[in-house]
Amino acid sequence: MKKLLPLLWAACLLILSACGGQTDTESLAYTLAGLDPQATLLTVNGREVSVELYLYWLQYACSVAENTGAVDEEGNLDWDYVYADGVTAEEYILEEALNQAKTYLLIEEWAETYGVTLTDEEEQTVDEEIAYYAEQLGGEDAYADYLRQIGITAEANRRMTRDFYLYSKLLELTKEEGSPLYLDDETLYQYDGITADTILVDHILFLTSDDAEDNQIRYDTLEEVRQSLLEAEGTFRIDMFNYIADTYSEDTGRAYYPNGYLVTEDANFVEPFLQAALQLEEGEVSEIVTSEYGYHLLLRKPIRDYVADAYLGELLMAAADEGEVTVSEHYDPLDRRAYYAAYRQHLEEAAQSLQGNTEETAGDSSGA
Secondary structure, three states, X not given: OOOHHXXXXXXXXXXXXXXXXXXXXXXXXXXXXXXXXXXXEEEEOOEEEEHHHHHHHHHHHHHHHHHOOOEOOOOOEOOOOEOOOOOEXXXXXXXXXXXXXXXXXXXXXXXHHOOOOOOHHHHHHHHHHHHHHHHHHOOHHHHHHHHHHHOOOHHHHHHHHHHHHHHHHHHHHOOOOOOOOOOOHHHHOOOOOOOOOOEEEEEEEEEOOXXXXXXXXXXXXXXXHHHHHHHOOHHHHHHHHHHHHHHHOOOHHHHOOOOOEEEOOOOOOOXXXXXXXXXXXXXXXXXXXXXXXXXXXXXXXXXXHHOHHHHHHHHHHHHHHHOOEEEOOOOOOOOHHHHHHHHHHHHHHHHHHHHHHHHHHHHHHHHO
16 A cells, blocks of 8 residues: 555646646536636635535535435436425535535634644545555556546545544544533433433344354354454544444444444343443443344443534534635536536446446457
């Protein structure tokens, strides 16, 4: 991964230097909307939202609308589709694209306000994450091509990746007593299902079967995981647990409860799980628990982990609603329907071109 970094950044510099302070005439913003991608489309509390970033979030909002039913008989986005609450797809898309753009700017603004910065090590992690995805896509050329397909520069992509890390650090402030973003008990108990007696317990589940030898292997593996977790402390233990649970746990409920389960004395869980959960202190890892389903390894998490993300999201959305928005002369005339139709066509042509190249390569290989 580290060897790839110089090549990746060379590709990034090529993309950025191609602009040379002038309009990038190969960008989607220019070819599909006739706009300079780096031009300011709007400002939020004085912070600029470029054309390319707004169009990126417009594409995202359109995709969400399509995935929630706003499509016509031919499978195209139906801008006039009416949701159950009476909102049209177009109204939703306009609001969602604007809200996403505002929210990302507010993350950066709040990071400055609350003194949240990334360390040199975290900045390197951002670079390594980008390099990893570039490698997964096939290298720096494939990465650059991918960014062109979705209409953003490498610089903008790094900025949004970095914003994710800033958000994660803001999220930690909601759990720190004394922080201006702290999620206090009064607010915490307003969330459904949470009282002073509620605890948050996550688990890793390995299912068992009639195969005794396989069951023993699963038990021994889970015990190795347990020992590794016992050597970790604090948030690192939680992060390690989350990674292992997300990757290997066989609990199908994890898709709906990714942070774990709210547990009280009268909760409806299998008895071995419930009794083990109630015995845990915050941050403690359990012994391996055997139930009718299999082997469980439990971790009691801070209760605020269950709602912190929703809480911070609500704060950001409220601030976004109150944000001072100023639009440029290009904002209202932008034909969003025409742009997205052209963007969809662009993606289809790119997919067909990729398929053709793949088939040609396969043919050459077989002929050789």
